[in-house]
Amino acid sequence: AAFLILGDACTRACRFCAIPHAARPAPPDPGEPARLAEAAAAMGLRHVVVTSVTRDDLRDGGAAHFAAVVRAIRARTPGATVEVLIPDFQGDGAAIDLVLAAAPDIFNHNLETVARLQPAVRPQADYGRSLGVLRHAAQAGARVKSGLMLGMGETEAELSATLRDLRAAGVSLLTLGQYLAPSAAHHPVARFVPPAEFDQWRATALALGFASVAAAPHVRSSYHAEELMAVRSAS
Numbered sequence: 001a002a003f004l005i006l007g008d009a010c011t012r013a014c015r016f017c018a019i020p021h022a023a024r025p026a027p028p029d030p031g032e033p034a035r036l037a038e039a040a041a042a043m044g045l046r047h048v049v050v051t052s053v054t055r056d057d058l059r060d061g062g063a064a065h066f067a068a069v070v071r072a073i074r075a076r077t078p079g080a081t082v083e084v085l086i087p088d089f090q091g092d093g094a095a096i097d098l099v100l101a102a103a104p105d106i107f108n109h110n111l112e113t114v115a116r117l118q119p120a121v122r123p124q125a126d127y128g129r130s131l132g133v134l135r136h137a138a139q140a141g142a143r144v145k146s147g148l149m150l151g152m153g154e155t156e157a158e159l160s161a162t163l164r165d166l167r168a169a170g171v172s173l174l175t176l177g178q179y180l181a182p183s184a185a186h187h188p189v190a191r192f193v194p195p196a197e198f199d200q201w202r203a204t205a206l207a208l209g210f211a212s213v214a215a216a217p218h219v220r221s222s223y224h225a226e227e228l229m230a231v232r233s234a235s
Contacts, residue, residue, distance in 0.1 A: 002049035002085075002222040003036050005069055006062045010053035012124040016112065016149065018182035024057055028065045037072035040080065048073055049108075049222040051085035056124075061087060063095035070102035081105040083145070085221055091129040096136050106173065107137040108145040110221055111166065114158040121152060121187050131169045138170025145173035145228070147221045150198070152179045153190035163205055172211040173228055176201055177219035193217065 007029075009022035040048045050069050055062040063086075070082050083106035089095035100107065111134075112118075115127040138144045146166055150159070166174065176198060181189050195217060202215035212228045 001040070001043060001045055002051055003040070003069075004051055004053070005032055005036065006052040006055050006065055008053070011056040012054045012122070014112075014122040014125070015187040016121055016152075016179065016181070018186070019053055025053070025055065028055075028058070028062065033065070033068040033072035034076075036069055037076035040073055041077045045077070045080055047081045047083065048077075049083045049085060050104075051221070052087060054087035054124075056090065060095045060098060061089035061092065063089055063092075063098040066099045067102035070099070070104050074102075083108055083222075085110070086133075088125055088130055088133050091126075091132055093136055096133060097140070100137060100140050100142055105143065106145050107142040108147070108173075108221060109133050109137075110147040111162065112147070112149055113152050114148075114154040114162045116158060117152055117154060131165055134166070134171050135169040138172075143173065144169075144171045145175070146171045147175035147177070149179035150176055150193045150201075151189055151191050152187060159201070160204070163201075163208055163210075167208050167210065172209075174205050174210045174213045174215075175219050175221055175228070176205070176213070176215035178217040 007025045009025040010019045013021040052062055066084055073080060073082050082104045084099060084104045085108040086099060109130060111130050113121050118127045134144050134146055178193055179189055181187060198215040202213045205213045214228055
């Protein structure tokens with residue numbers, strides 16, 4: 001199961017996402033970590049995915065809140081594994097380290113798409129910055145995961161280069177799924193990628209050294225997250 005923390009409004013307005021935008025969302029709820037941990041325990045979860053909206057209005061981007069949630073889950077359900085799917089924290093290494101200090105089992109940050117499409121798809125983010133976040137976590141010894149949406153207008157050459165960039169950054173777990181536009185006002189779907197192509201990209205990614213790859217039209221970041229992390233990390 002995946003839990004969304006830090007509110008229901010995002011300080012960014014990415015063109016692939018339907019979450020509402022707000023320049024100043026509500027402050028973080030100090031009771032949220034304990035409530036989330038209790039909910040995870042009540043559901044009997046063995047693997048908990050924690051993600052959030054982007055909070056550029058907060059000094060640490062919400063990193064301390066992420067860490068508090070991870071620690072609360074650990075205290076309430078010691079046997080559960082925890083995966084965090086974080087925003088980029090504007091590339092702040094100190095904020096990334098706050099999350100890493102809570103020792104999540106998987107550190108996930110989605111690159112989302114190839115370099116050329118970043119300004120159109122996630123204009124307040126940056127390809128190099130996201131790779132830097134992933135590299136920082138990998139160099140700290142974390143098991144690092146990322147994901148891409150296919151069918152946004154990327155070329156085969158661009159996708160191949162992106163996979164190589166992710167491996168060079170130390171990413172060992174990968175998800176590839178079909179992009180679906182939330183509305184006509186969002187970034188359009190350029191094409192629907194056939195399942196056979198997803199199979200080919202999975203084989204390509206494994207050949208590049210990714211330890212585990214989930215690739216299919218319906219795959220999303222938390223798709224079979226527990227099974228994906230069960231494979232030993234690539235070196």
